[in-house]
Amino acid sequence: MATALELLEAHACFGGLVQRYQHYAESCHAPMRFSIFLPPPGGDQRHPVVYFLAGLTCTEETFMIKAGAQRYAAELGLILVAPDTSPRQTGISGEDDDWDFGSGAGFYVDATAAPWSAHYQMHRYVTEELPALIHRHFPASPRQQGICGHSMGGHGALVCGLLHPDRYRSISAFAPVCAPSRSPWGQKAFAAYLGSDQRRWQGYDALALLQETAGTSSTPILIDQGRADPFLEGELKTRWLEGLKDDRLILRWHEGYDHSYFFIASFIGEHLAFHARHLHARSAA
Amino acid sequence: MATALELLEAHACFGGLVQRYQHYAESCHAPMRFSIFLPPPGGDQRHPVVYFLAGLTCTEETFMIKAGAQRYAAELGLILVAPDTSPRQTGISGEDDDWDFGSGAGFYVDATAAPWSAHYQMHRYVTEELPALIHRHFPASPRQQGICGHSMGGHGALVCGLLHPDRYRSISAFAPVCAPSRSPWGQKAFAAYLGSDQRRWQGYDALALLQETAGTSSTPILIDQGRADPFLEGELKTRWLEGLKDDRLILRWHEGYDHSYFFIASFIGEHLAFHARHLHARSAA
Numbered sequence: 001m002a003t004a005l006e007l008l009e010a011h012a013c014f015g016g017l018v019q020r021y022q023h024y025a026e027s028c029h030a031p032m033r034f035s036i037f038l039p040p041p042g043g044d045q046r047h048p049v050v051y052f053l054a055g056l057t058c059t060e061e062t063f064m065i066k067a068g069a070q071r072y073a074a075e076l077g078l079i080l081v082a083p084d085t086s087p088r089q090t091g092i093s094g095e096d097d098d099w100d101f102g103s104g105a106g107f108y109v110d111a112t113a114a115p116w117s118a119h120y121q122m123h124r125y126v127t128e129e130l131p132a133l134i135h136r137h138f139p140a141s142p143r144q145q146g147i148c149g150h151s152m153g154g155h156g157a158l159v160c161g162l163l164h165p166d167r168y169r170s171i172s173a174f175a176p177v178c179a180p181s182r183s184p185w186g187q188k189a190f191a192a193y194l195g196s197d198q199r200r201w202q203g204y205d206a207l208a209l210l211q212e213t214a215g216t217s218s219t220p221i222l223i224d225q226g227r228a229d230p231f232l233e234g235e236l237k238t239r240w241l242e243g244l245k246d247d248r249l250i251l252r253w254h255e256g257y258d259h260s261y262f263f264i265a266s267f268i269g270e271h272l273a274f275h276a277r278h279l280h281a282r283s284a285a
Numbered sequence: 286m287a288t289a290l291e292l293l294e295a296h297a298c299f300g301g302l303v304q305r306y307q308h309y310a311e312s313c314h315a316p317m318r319f320s321i322f323l324p325p326p327g328g329d330q331r332h333p334v335v336y337f338l339a340g341l342t343c344t345e346e347t348f349m350i351k352a353g354a355q356r357y358a359a360e361l362g363l364i365l366v367a368p369d370t371s372p373r374q375t376g377i378s379g380e381d382d383d384w385d386f387g388s389g390a391g392f393y394v395d396a397t398a399a400p401w402s403a404h405y406q407m408h409r410y411v412t413e414e415l416p417a418l419i420h421r422h423f424p425a426s427p428r429q430q431g432i433c434g435h436s437m438g439g440h441g442a443l444v445c446g447l448l449h450p451d452r453y454r455s456i457s458a459f460a461p462v463c464a465p466s467r468s469p470w471g472q473k474a475f476a477a478y479l480g481s482d483q484r485r486w487q488g489y490d491a492l493a494l495l496q497e498t499a500g501t502s503s504t505p506i507l508i509d510q511g512r513a514d515p516f517l518e519g520e521l522k523t524r525w526l527e528g529l530k531d532d533r534l535i536l537r538w539h540e541g542y543d544h545s546y547f548f549i550a551s552f553i554g555e556h557l558a559f560h561a562r563h564l565h566a567r568s569a570a
Contacts (some may be wrong), residue, residue, distance in 0.1 A: 011547040012513065012539075018547050068353030068550065228297065254297075262296040262303050265353065 005137055008033070014074035015040035018064050023133065027124040030087040033060045034130065037070050037080040038138065048144035048279035049079045049134060050272060053126065053153030053160075056185070057104050060084040063150075066261035072269040076276040079140050083130055085153070090119040100185050101192065107180070108156030109204050111193035120193055123204075127160050127167060146170035146275035150264055151231070155180055158206035158221070165217045170278035172222040172271045174264050175229050179207040179237045186235075207240055214246055221249045222274045224267050226257025290422055293318070299359035300325035303349050308418065312410040314403065315372040319415065320349045322358050322365040323423065333429035333564035334364045334419060335557060338411065338438030338445075341470070342389050345369040348435075351546035357554040361561040364425050368415055370438070375404040385470050386477065392465070393441030394489050396478035405478055408489075412445050412452060431455035431560035435549055436516070440465055443491035443506070450502045455563035457507040457556045459549050460514050464492040464522045471520075492525055499531055506534045507559045509552050511542030 008020040016039045025032040039047060050073070052063045063069065063082040073080050086106030088095075092115045095102040111120035135142045147168045149157030154176025161171030180186020181201040190201045202208040225238045232238060241251055257263040293305040301324045310317040324332060335358070337348045348354065348367040358365050371391030373380075377400045380387040396405035420427045432453045434442030439461025446456030465471020466486040475486045487493040510523045517523060526536055542548040 011543055011545050012511070012541040012551070013547040014551045065546070066350055068356065070547075070550065071353065071554075226297070256297040258296055260296050261350070262298040262355075265355065266297070266299045269356075 005133070013037065014070045016070065016074050018070065020060065025087075025125055025129055027121040027129045028087045028119050030090050030119050032084055032087065032125065034081060034083040035060045035064045036082075036134070036138065037064065037073055039074045039077050039079065041139075042077065044139075045077075046139045046141040047077055047079045048146065048276065049081055049131075049140045050146045050148055050275045050279075051126065051130075051157075052080060052082045053108060053147070053149030053156040054082065054085050055149075055151030055153050056085070056100050058085050058153075059104070062261070066265065067268050068265045069268045069272060072272040076272055078272060078276055078279075079134075079138060081130070081134055083126055086122060087119045092116065092119065101188055105152065105189060107152060107186070107189040107193060107204075108159060109190070109193050112200070113193060113195040116193050122156075123160065126156065127164055131167070144169065144279040146172070146279055148172040148174075148271055148275065149176065150174040151236075151259065152177055152185065154223075155186070155206055159204050159209060161219055161221070162206065162209040162213055162217065165213075165219050168219060170220055170275045172274060174224050174267070174271075175226060175231070175236055175238070175259055176206065176223060177236055178241055179205055181205040181208070183235045183237060207237070210241070210244060210246060210249070214244075218248060220274075220278055222271060223249065223251045224254060224263075224271070225251065226254045226259065226263050228256050229259045231259055290418070298322065299355045301355065301359050303355065305345065310372070310410055310414055312406040312414045313372045315375050317369055317372065317410065318345045319366060319368040320345045321367075321419070321423065322349065322355050324359045324362050324364065326424075327362065330362075331424045331426040332362055332364045333431065333561065334366055334416075334425045335431045335433055335560045336411065336415075336442075337365060337367045338393060338432070338434030338441040339367060339370050340434075340436030340438050341370070341385050343370050343438075344389070347546070351550065352553050353550045354553045354557060357557040361557055363557060363561055363564075364419075364423060366415070366419055368411055371407060372404045377401065377404065386473055390437065390474060392437055392471070392474040392478060392489075393444060394475070394478050397485070398478060398480040401478050407441075408445065411441065412449055416452070429454065429564040431457070431564055433457040433459075433556055433560065434461065435459040436521075436544065437462055437470065439508075440471070440491055444489050444494060446504055446506070447491065447494040447498055447502065450498075450504050453504060455560045456504055457559060459509050459552070459556075460511060460516070460521055460523070460544055461491065461508060462521055463526055464490055466490040466493070468520045468522060492522070495526070495529060495531060495534070499529075503533060505559075505563055507556060508534065508536045509539060509548075509556070510536070511539045511544065511548050513541050514544045514548075516544055
């Protein structure tokens with residue numbers, strides 16, 4: 001049976017539509033929400049899709065409200081999809097206690113430790129259930145998917161893209177948590193969601209996955225990082241990517257830019273152009 | 286003595302800067318806040334300024350976060366200034382009770398009725414004190430000012446621009462309250478801020494001012510209105526402008542667009558280009 005989608009709101013935007021939906025997610029055993037931007041229709045054409053994974057404390061609304069991405073997506077003919085950052089109101093004790101853990105902070109992993117494992121299956125939700133839903137209900141091309149994210153969601157985009165080269169043809173991130181198994185936000189989340197055996201954390205660590213897939217995967221990756229980002233040294237560890245000598249990776253540093261959506265807004269046009277270039281190339285191939 | 290400006294936050298954005306300030310406003314006898322966007326510096330050049338007046342429930346942050354205007358202002362070399370929508374925490378009894386009145390709803394008038402008259406001097410603040418402050422502290426050109434706004438702030442932009450053709454060279458509005466003296470939001474605000482004598486309301490009624498200044502003022506006016514705006518008939522009365530046959534006025538209708546910032550974001554680029562064209566023409570003259 002096809003999942004029922006409940007439309008929460010809809011707004012005309014740059015000749016297309018911003019919509020927000022809720023549906024019951026089988027993977028998370030919980031209601032989940034997402035926003036979608038549909039570019040102006042062009043005949044019966046199906047559009048490439050770029051998924052955007054947001055950071056700590058954000059919801060499915062944040063990206064559509066703050067990033068100014070719709071203008072570019074309308075020009076490039078891209079569908080944008082922004083899921084929420086975790087299940088909510090699951091009834092798990094303490095889920096709302098911390099800003100950097102639990103609700104709003106799912107870290108895009110499939111939790112294996114109780115009590116989180118009952119609902120926090122964000123990796124499966126983002127990479128399987130949500131794309132299947134999008135392709136069923138919207139004019140999306142299933143072979144043309146890119147993934148992008150910010151901070152915790154930058155980690156998510158890198159991990160989803162690196163683990164599923166068959167599903168994503170382009171990866172990009174703003175100020176990602178590059179090595180969560182060695183940063184405080186990531187360690188706190190992984191210990192609770194995955195348990196204390198740190199070997200299991202490596203499967204969700206972008207730096208470890210980059211090293212592991214070097215030579216076997218060729219998905220292009222664009223990362224933008226501001227030099228004035230207050231989380232750069234403690235949480236993001238972006239400098240560690242500089243030693244990789246990885247041909248897939250374009251890492252750009254931006255003087256004066258911080259961790260905010262003002263940074264994302266300034267460069268999201270270039271990220272979407274990067275995705276469109278690789279996704280449309282795929283279509284032509 | 287020059288007013289002290291307290292910097293609350295600053296973010297790099299599109300090669301320029303978004304900043305938020307607080308200062309003590311003499312006109313309102315209260316602290317006031319505003320946001321400013323400074324485009325990328327171009328030598329010792331002074332920039333034209335476009336003021337943006339926001340709508341009910343908004344603050345000085347809303348426009349900078351939601352409208353996506355910085356990209357265009359960076360390209361056009363415009364400074365953007367967005368003041369708060371009212372004084373706050375003045376101690377006036379009931380100031381926070383209603384979403385459409387009191388704090389967040391100053392309606393850009395100089396209140397003459399107690400207790401509001403002690404602090405709600407938003408017209409003087411927006412047209413005199415704030416511009417003087419901007420010209421003192423930032424590389425702004427005092428002869429090149431435009432004014433824009435949304436909903437209650439669209440009313441404010443029309444009224445400020447029409448009352449001060451010597452100060453503003455271009456006026457634009459998104460979904461403005463066109464005839465506040467004949468709409469519920471406006472009547473509630475004007476009765477409290479200006480008293481029950483409705484003849485005094487006409488000085489702040491855009492439709493009345495348009496009729497009054499026809500033939501004596503030539504400031505160009507651009508108004509965008511969505512046909513799916515839920516406030517169109519009850520509050521905005523935009524259709525009443527259609528009968529004016531006013532050469533100053535460009536009124537554009539947009540199928541499917543509502544009252545949200547998704548509507549503003551879709552057309553703010555054209556508004557800023559409109560202002561830049563008239564403000565730069567002034568500079569060349």
